[in-house]
Amino acid sequence: PLCLWIYSRAWINTPLVQLLPLGAVTLTLCSTLIPIGLGVFIRYKYNRVADYIVKVSLWSLLVTLVVLFILTGTMLGPELLASIPAAVYVVAIFMPLAGYASGYGLATLFHLPPNCKRTVCLETGSQNVQLCTAILKLSTTLHRK
Numbered sequence: 001p002l003c004l005w006i007y008s009r010a011w012i013n014t015p016l017v018q019l020l021p022l023g024a025v026t027l028t029l030c031s032t033l034i035p036i037g038l039g040v041f042i043r044y045k046y047n048r049v050a051d052y053i054v055k056v057s058l059w060s061l062l063v064t065l066v067v068l069f070i071l072t073g074t075m076l077g078p079e080l081l082a083s084i085p086a087a088v089y090v091v092a093i094f095m096p097l098a099g100y101a102s103g104y105g106l107a108t109l110f111h112l113p114p115n116c117k118r119t120v121c122l123e124t125g126s127q128n129v130q131l132c133t134a135i136l137k138l139s140t141t142l143h144r145k
Contacts, residue, residue, distance in 0.1 A: 100125030 043050040072080075103124030107117040 096125050096129045099127065
């Protein structure tokens with residue numbers, strides 16, 4: 001966004017450029033970079049405090065997810081689960097697992113060290129979750145029409 005703003009200042013007020021979501025892009029960039037920068041600073045200055053913050057954050061994330069799942073199940077009930085076909089659940093479970101397995105397999109194929117294998121495995125599996133969600137959303141949208 002910064003480069004886009006710098007290089008396009010001359011024609012930034014044209015009607016076509018007004019369609020670009022620069023505010024949303026800036027908000028997303030700041031929402032990502034400020035916490036990361038704060039985390040790097042805390043890790044650099046106060047290593048033990050950073051370890052404590054990570055532990056507290058992970059436990060709070062776990063509690064939040066459990067509460068969210070319970071509330072979702074209570075509020076939407078079995079109607080939500082019944083309205084989604086079983087094939088969607090199968091894809092939602094096995095597609096990320098396929099990403100984890102293929103990432104680890106490719107990392108092994110290229111003789112990466114064990115810590116890099118785990119990194120590639122987690123990264124490909126995690127990226128695959130977003131792909132899986134997009135495919136599922138698109139398929140259920142097209143299926144209903």
